[in-house]
Amino acid sequence: MNAPDLTKDDRLGLYLRSTDTGAEWWRVSVADRPNTFRLEHGVEGLNGEAAVDIDLVVDSENLRAKLKKWHREGFAVQTFDAAPAGDTQQRTAFMPELQRAARASARLREARDGSHGTAAQTVSIGQLSVPCGAGGPLVPRVNPAYLFSGRFDDIVADIVENRRVMLIGHTGAGKTSLIEQVAARSGHGVVRSNMNGQTTVGDFVGFWTVKGGETIWVDGVLPTAMREGLWLIVDEIDFAEPSILAALTAVLEPHGRLTLKEKGNEIVAPHPAFRLFATANAVGAMSQYRHLYQGANLMNEAFLDRWRVYLLDYLSPVEEADVLIRTLAPHMTQPLAETLAAIAADCRAAFAREDLTSAFSTRRLLDWAELMLRTGDPERAAGPAIYAKVSPEDATLIRGIIRHHIAPAG
Ligand SMILES: Nc1ncnc2c1ncn2[C@@H]1O[C@H](COP(=O)(O)OP(=O)(O)OP(=O)(O)O)[C@@H](O)[C@H]1O
Ligand SMILES: [Mg+2]
Incomplete structure (x- = not known):
């Protein structure tokens, strides 16, 4: 093996040597800070398993010393023509490529909005056009003092796209009022269900009751909102009981349907205007504050992955x-x-x-x-x-x- 060329890019790569039981390697890649390098070490057994057992960041000087040592120990640099050179190129090519893709996607959305725009009435909120709802007594009152910060644009875009949105943040940061004020301005009715209290699965999904000698089914808040096209805010979702979370999971897909098992498996399909929101104080990125919100449950990752979760900070x-x-x-x-x-x-x-x-x-x-x-x-x-x-x-x-x-x- 030739001594490794110590110009920066040439030093990146995989340094490998054979051992009695397989192979040993060091991988050198660029670390986050300038002029620092990440070194990973692994030993490959005969059956191919190769876990990284050392992972450290060193400076240029330190790397130079390591390269000399590896050279002495018989490590040979793998030709990195394909992978590492590609890595570096791919790394710099990613952002321009993504920006082109995002511009194309925005043009497509504009064209789509333009072709629907004349039919559906919309109202502007921040940078977004939000389709108007049917109005009615459940539309919240407009707070004329409410400030739509530019930071809310992504959330409003998700509402338009019918994504499930979970807002997390400290008490009084503005989670509920953001959803209510979008609904108020666009004329959508809102219902709220608070999980930190007496909400039962019966209240949420529905129950049978006897009225005037007849047994009748009463829809809970979830099927009601789905059928009527209301916006449902599940407040303090981190306090919800598992049976309620199970019912919710079914409707977390954008067109997800609800099966009312208690009512002979009746299927409730969502009205196109139906939207589902959740708020929480101590979930995900807010977990570090769980001691302040006693009784809050940890939400599992599979459940969280079905939401777009936004951390709402206080206003500046x-x-x-x-x-x-x-x-x-x-x-x-x-x-x-x-x-x-x-x-x-x-x-x-x-x-x-x-x-x-x-x-x-x-x-x-x-x-x-x-x-x-x-x-x-x-x-x-x-x-x-x-x-x-x-x-x-x-x-x-x-x-x-x-x-x-x-x-x-x-
Ligand atoms: N962007 C805003 N513009 C104007 N007022 C705001 C704004 N954000 C929050 N507020 C005010 O703060 C109050 C509290 O906000 P909100 O009830 O939405 O908080 P929250 O995050 O839902 O709190 P909690 O976790 O206690 O439910 C609102 O009633 C409103 O008066
Ligand atoms: Mg709230």
């Missing part, structure tokens, strides 16, 4: 100041709103550092601000809106944060 301070001004017009001013949004942001940062044990929701902020405008006194307003809801230690810390931003009246 700029967005939240905007929401304060819109919600509490005309009295909330820009300087007041900016200070209040900064206080909320500081409280959330303290929560993230685990200095505070309670999250600071947009709901809490709006309530405090409203009471403050009535009383003219932030401290007095903070009593019922904040302090009474948290531990004395948290109240003391939050009071400190508020004082840091608001000097007492002179």
Whole structure:
């Protein structure tokens, strides 16, 4: 074997030597940070099994030393003409290729929307055109102060495409209101079912009952929403009992049907306007906060994989100041709103550092601000809106944060 050429690309590859029982190899690939390399080591047995038993990242200098050592030990570099050169090329070719594919897909969607557009009435929400629903008493009230952040565009696109959407995030981050406000603006009726309480599989799927001497079937919330084309929000899905999750699984495919086993296996097909949503506080990426949401169940991966799961973070301070001004017009001013949004942001940062044990929701902020405008006194307003809801230690810390931003009246 020739000494390995130490120019960067030539060093990438598979270094192999035969052993009595099979082969031993080192694989050198590019690591995430510049000028670092990933080294993986494996031993291949006679029957071909080859698990990686060493996996480390080294710098250029360290790699040079390793290459010399492997050379001495009789490792020969595999010709990497096909695989590694292809790897590098493929790696750089991926993004331009994907961008071309995404542009083509967008053009196709536009053409499709254009050809349907005249028939179905739509309303614009963010960058999206959302088809309008049938209206009716279950359509939520429009909140004129509601702010559609650009971050919500993907979620709205999923609603249009009839995907199952699960929103996860801290309490009061805006999960329920996002779905309700999309429905409010597009005229779709919404029903909600909360899993953290007394919801039984009977309430959810349906049950037989006797009325006026006759035995009749009463549809639960799921078949009702499916037949009537309503939007169903399953709130706090991480508290649902297994029989409810089992019923839900059947309808998680976009056109999935529900079989009412208790009703002689009657099949319920979804109305085209039916949509299914779930919200949760402690699922998936939020699992690290499970201790704050006691009793929440872990959801299995197969179930989660049937949803598009979005982590909804609190609004940014700029967005939240905007929401304060819109919600509490005309009295909330820009300087007041900016200070209040900064206080909320500081409280959330303290929560993230685990200095505070309670999250600071947009709901809490709006309530405090409203009471403050009535009383003219932030401290007095903070009593019922904040302090009474948290531990004395948290109240003391939050009071400190508020004082840091608001000097007492002179
Ligand atoms: N983008 C927004 N624009 C205006 N107001 C908002 C926005 N997001 C949240 N809010 C306000 O925050 C309140 C709380 O939001 P919401 O009830 O949707 O939270 P949630 O995440 O569903 O909370 P929970 O987990 O407790 O159910 C809403 O009633 C609304 O007043
Ligand atoms: Mg909610």
